[in-house]
Amino acid sequence: MKVEYRIYMGIGIFVLLVTTVYFFWAKEYGGVTMLFGTAGLGIMPALYFGWWRKRMDPRPEDSETATLAESKGAIGAFPSNTIWPFVLGMGAFLSGLSLVFGEWTLVIGGALLIFAAASVTLESRRGGVI
Amino acid sequence: MTIAEERNDLSNEEGGHEHEHGGPRGIYLWLTSTDHKVIGKSYMYTALIFMLIAGAMAMLIRAQLTGPNNHIVSQQTYNELFTIHGSMMLYLFAGPFAFGGFANYILPLQIGAPDMAFPRLNALSYWLFVTGGITMLSGFFTSGGAAAFGWVSYAPLSSYSNAPGAGPDLWIVAIALTGFSGIFTAVNLITTAFYLRAPGLTMFRLPIFTWNMIVTGMLILIAFPILTAAMIMLYADRHFGAHFFTVSGGGSPVMWQNLFWFFGHPEVYILALPYFGIVSEVIPVFSRKPIFGYKGLVFATLAIAGLSTGVWAHHMFTTGTVLLPFFSALSLLIAVPTGVKVFTWIATMWGGDIEFKTPMLFVIGFLFTFVMGGVTGVMLAAPPIDFAVHDTYFVVAHFHQVLAGTAVFGGFSGFFYWYPKLTGRMYRESLGKLQFWMAFVGFSLTFFPQYLIGLRGMPRRVPVYLVSDHVTFLNQLSTVGAFLTGASFIVWLINMWISWKKPVAAGDNPWDGHTLEWATSSPPPHHNFVSLPPIRSARPLWDANHPEHADYKNQGHGSVPREREEQK
Incomplete structure (x- = not known):
């Protein structure tokens, strides 16, 4: 979960920096609003992943040495055909x-x-x- | 996650193998399936049908421009044609073909997952996409005709008094429907890639295609909601007397451009990144080398995504309301990660044992056209040049080389590369190569003259020009090229027909592929995998098939030529 958290946070923080530069340089508030919202679209999912990262068990898909046998149980429920x-x-x-x-x-x-x-x-x- | 054997036991207990014996077929399968492979293929074929329709419109447009003062179509029809041609190619072909078609089919296979994370949501996105396309096309059957204000729908051209009738409203509804379809697909792709990976497949072992689809999904979630919001505002302006984009009520037409391009520029990368991913899959396989600079490619993709949110106003330099140095600098910066990608692709080919099969030819065609479009893009990022050539054919040639270069050459590279996996059949190599050369020569012949037409000052979106404009010969060249490109798609259809009627079995792994989609049968069984190889590097299948040259043993980047291996 660490990488997932970091890529979202990275995008969010980068856009926040762009927003700050744009705010003080362009002084055009439509663009600032859109950029600020975009930064939020990076940071909000990042916070969600970051929150889970600390609370979930380590996953075999995040381990470089995991074997297929390490993952037991069903992956999830997948529906069959439906109209x-x-x-x-x-x-x-x-x-x-x-x-x-x-x-x-x-x-x-x-x-x-x-x-x-x-x-x-x-x-x-x-x-x-x- | 279960291992494969358990998975089979479970599915047998639950009776999960409906598709293989006695499950629905034909139209009923198309309507009811939640299998990512069925939906992915439906997406792909639907998008290709939309491409052929929009391509036929392009042929009409080029026919109209063959000679000065031509009157093959009326002015109004011409406006409708270029509007719907652009809208369909961008909203209904280039995007959905990649993130609905390829990603849907390939991404779960590449990460060793049994399906997408939300299969029913996936089916819903497909139906929103199809109905969106039907809605857009149905504009031609209304009394006022289809929308005629360009795919960018600038205010005030799109106001009710300038664009009356049902056609423009149908266009708005179509964009909203396909927009929601894109958003749902993006949620699905990101969730699948984050939560359904096979054990040992860490993020930095994901195939580059999957990485690019994750970043595309992030960009879709950033960009598409703004488009949908803008569509709602436009509809409110047209019908509820709102004044978002009209000066008379205190609104601002430039606001539309800001909203639209804040969607529109990330959209360009939404269209391009999946095809970059396809190219990054095809080059290593046909060069028999690992990708050069894996992390560089991943971070370049992320950098493109980050930068793409801050460049929207480079489409608006001539409005005089935007901060030129800021947008120019950020636009120029995008050339850096894009350049990293191009050099990475070349370095991957360098010293490799390259096999010029059809997918690889299309990749090289992609590199050629995309770099040409990219270089002119860098030129256009400089305001002085943009002021001179804004809204001329120079821009038309630029974005066709970028977008059609990626979506057509990258897209068909991926199509031929994964066609054996999709169908279990092989296409005919000679017809594939013929299609490539026709498309490549035709495409270059169409768009190189358009740079010159643009430099001679011919504006885009005009149906007629005069003899005294001195663009007749160049336009004729361009038309010849366009019809040659069009004919290349007939070769493609013939190829598909022959491979359907006289099937040649492809085998599970015809290209000696590197990634997990080649580890299963062609076409894959219901829920994809019977067994998975152990995952110890970014190329698990290569490691399994060539243990003596496995990536986790040999960290070098050298290629492994066929002969050397055969000697062993």
Whole structure:
């Protein structure tokens, strides 16, 4: 986790430096706002990874000498075939089209979105272990 | 993480092998699969179809510019064509082809993972991408036509009074949908690379392609939300009477340029970095050497990502509202890590036992075009030059050499390199080489004259020019080149057709590859691996196949020519 933390922190701090230079040199506040937000997009994930780095057990994928046998147990649950991402996508599509063609597509799209989002959540309970 | 044997036992208990016997096929597989390999391939083929459509638009554009005062298409149609050509190539081909197609398929294989971290989110991104593309194209079927304000959609051209009708709104919705698709894919890629690596595969043993995809993902997460926000503001301006980008209500049109290019410049690297990753995979394999300066390449990629956030206003030098020395200096600085990359690639080839197969030819075509585009990019980073050639064909030639150089030459290099892994079949080498030479000659012939056209002052995005402009011959050369490039894609389609109808089995590892994707069968089984080699360096498969030359024994960078090994 150390490298993951450092690359995010590195980007965040670099952009923070750029922000500081830009702030005092350009005195243009639109750019400063965007740069400051970008620095946050580097530093916030870095803090998350840094927080976990201290709390999690050392992982075999961070060890140069780990063997395949060192990792026991399932990697995670991976769902098999499911139609709901497609339905969710169509819901988003029709909801988006309502911005162009009027509210009636939102009725269909919104219904699909709610239905698919609920189904996809319920389905998570049935996800198999690989 | 489980080792492979356990994984198989588990999947048998849970009945996880649906794909292999009696699972869904055809359209039903396409609609329901959460397998990263199926989604990756769908992404790739969809993006290539979008590329062919946008390429056909480019042919129309070039046909219109063949002679002075041509009237093959109307002015309005011309505007629609270059807008949708640019939008599709950038938002629907170059990006999704790489981070949706290649990365989706290859990244989990390269790190020894069974799938992406969020398979259903992955499927959702694909559907948002497809519907985004359909939305953008459907603009042509509305009464007012498609969006016609260029892929950058500058205010006030994109305001409701200047661009009325449903087409521009469809364009906005399309960008929002593909934007979300990109964001979801980026989350997926980063999480997969951070959390699903095989044991012993530390960050500094990751293949360069995977590294580049991590950095691309970080850039997507930085850039795309700003684009989506800008789209919402633009929509509010158009329909809710907001005044973000109109002077009359106290807004500022230049604000649009700031927002757009704060997305747009990182976007250029989002499009380029994955292809740099592909090139960094192909060169070592076909030179039979480890990559020269692994860490240098990684830090160069990170440096490009960092710098790319501070250069957005070099697209806006001529607005007169930006701090020229700051943006010029940062833009020039980007040449340093990019130069490091180019020299690293050359140094990897240096002294290697290079095999000029189709993927390697495309890489060399990439190097040639990209360096040309890069050098003119350094020129454009200097405000005095930019003032002279801003919005002329010089800029058009520059960014086509950079972007098409990476996305087409880098992209097809990766396509041919991984085609045996994707399908288990081999393409026809002679047709691949023919496609390369047609594309390379055609492409150079298209864009070198455009530098001169630009220097003679022809502005971009104009449908007609006069005889007295003295650009007729150069434009004709450019058109010939464009049609030659177009014909090269027909050769590619023929190649694909032959390899589909008369398959030649490729084998699991036809190139003597270095990284884990070649350690599994072609195409890989459901959940990817039956067994993994031990990982002791950045080239685990090379170590397993050539134990006497393994990287962890021999830290040098020398190549291992085929003959020497055969003698042993």
